Amino acid sequence: MLVLFLLGLTAAASSRKRQATGEHTMGFIGCSMAENIAQGYVAVGGTHMWGPYGTGGMVVQSWTDTNSASWRLFDQQAARYGRPAEVWVQICIFQNPGATYDEVERLVANAREHAAPGARIWITGQPLYPDNPSSCFLAGPAGPQLTVDLAKRAAADASLNVTYPGEFVLMRNEVQDGCHANAAGQRSLGEQALAFWG
Ligand SMILES: *[C@@H]1O[C@H](CO)[C@@H](O)[C@H](O)[C@H]1NC(C)=O
Numbered sequence: 691m692l693v694l695f696l697l698g699l700t701a702a703a704s705s706r707k708r709q710a711t712g713e714h715t716m717g718f719i720g721c722s723m724a725e726n727i728a729q730g731y732v733a734v735g736g737t738h739m740w741g742p743y744g745t746g747g748m749v750v751q752s753w754t755d756t757n758s759a760s761w762r763l764f765d766q767q768a769a770r771y772g773r774p775a776e777v778w779v780q781i782c783i784f785q786n787p788g789a790t791y792d793e794v795e796r797l798v799a800n801a802r803e804h805a806a807p808g809a810r811i812w813i814t815g816q817p818l819y820p821d822n823p824s825s826c827f828l829a830g831p832a833g834p835q836l837t838v839d840l841a842k843r844a845a846a847d848a849s850l851n852v853t854y855p856g857e858f859v860l861m862r863n864e865v866q867d868g869c870h871a872n873a874a875g876q877r878s879l880g881e882q883a884l885a886f887w888g
Pocket residue numbers: 808809810811851
């Protein structure tokens with residue numbers, strides 16, 4: 691009797707865990723900065739979100755056309771894990787051309803199209819550099835903050851139905867080339883992602 695009861699408790703606990711974390715049921719789009727986060731997320735034991743899948747250089751304009759090579763890459767992940775029930779949209783830019791709000795709206799619409807029906811869409815900018823704000827030469831001195839502002843604007847737009855979980859940050863000693871995270875930075879970003887999404 692007691693054994694059956696304990697077995698029942700164990701089964702209930704593990705099914706709750708699966709429900710809460712759902713391995714690889716969260717996809718993402720973004721650039722190398724999203725890859726840095728996904729690398730760190732896997733390194734610190736995250737399993738809910740996909741691991742890195744080769745999104746280097748894939749700034750906003752790589753994702754505005756729903757049939758782009760980037761979305762085909764996303765679809766390969768979706769074929770492997772199932773269409774994701776959640777998608778994180780990272781707004782990532784090169785200084786030129788930057789990004790417009792109209793382009794961000796298209797990213798959200800495309801994410802819905804490639805995700806499972808009724809999926810939850812999250813949106814963030816690229817990481818900020820609080821103790822060296824103009825550090826990221828690829829995005830330009832004001833670039834990272836611009837991506838965060840676009841993400842917050844999208845989350846405030848009820849018609850988009852997307853959620854802003856907070857900002858990612860990289861400190862000076864966590865950066866290897868002005869933009870990208872070193873190993874310590876990746877782990878820090880991974881912990882930040884875990885705190886947002888489990
Ligand atoms: C908004 O998204 C949530 C998932 O995050 C979904 O459950 C809900 O139905 C959506 N609301 C509308 C009005 O589409």
